[in-house]
Amino acid sequence: MNIDKYEEAARIAQEISFAFEDAFHDKEQRKLFYMFFSRYLLRVDPDADMAPYDALILLWRTYPDEFAHMQKEMKDKGLIGD
Numbered sequence: 217m218n219i220d221k222y223e224e225a226a227r228i229a230q231e232i233s234f235a236f237e238d239a240f241h242d243k244e245q246r247k248l249f250y251m252f253f254s255r256y257l258l259r260v261d262p263d264a265d266m267a268p269y270d271a272l273i274l275l276w277r278t279y280p281d282e283f284a285h286m287q288k289e290m291k292d293k294g295l296i297g298d
Contacts, residue, residue, distance in 0.1 A: 225280075228287055229272035235296050236268055248293055256286045 239245035257271040258264065260278050264271075276283040290296045 225273065225276040225283065228283075229269050229276065231296055232272055232287070232290065233267075233269040235290075239295065245295065248295060252286055252290060252295075256282055 236246075236249045239249065253264075253268065253271075256275055257266075257268070259282070260274040261271040266274070272283070275286070287296070291298060
């Protein structure tokens with residue numbers, strides 16, 4: 217596994233996790249995060265037992281294209297920065 221790719225995925229997963237925590241008080245943004253988490257993370261964590269960061273890393277390791285697509289969609293919705 218390429219350590220640079222892993223570090224980049226970890227940075228993105230952390231950014232998404234922090235953005236989720238920061239936006240949790242905003243009902244509309246929270247609903248958007250839940251929509252994305254349901255769409256993408258339930259595939260790797262069907263019982264939703266994992267912390268978002270851990271599920272995001274597992275998504276990246278298992279389905280890197282979906283991870284990248286989720287990141288793009290979240291950027292497009294303004295949930296995370298560029």
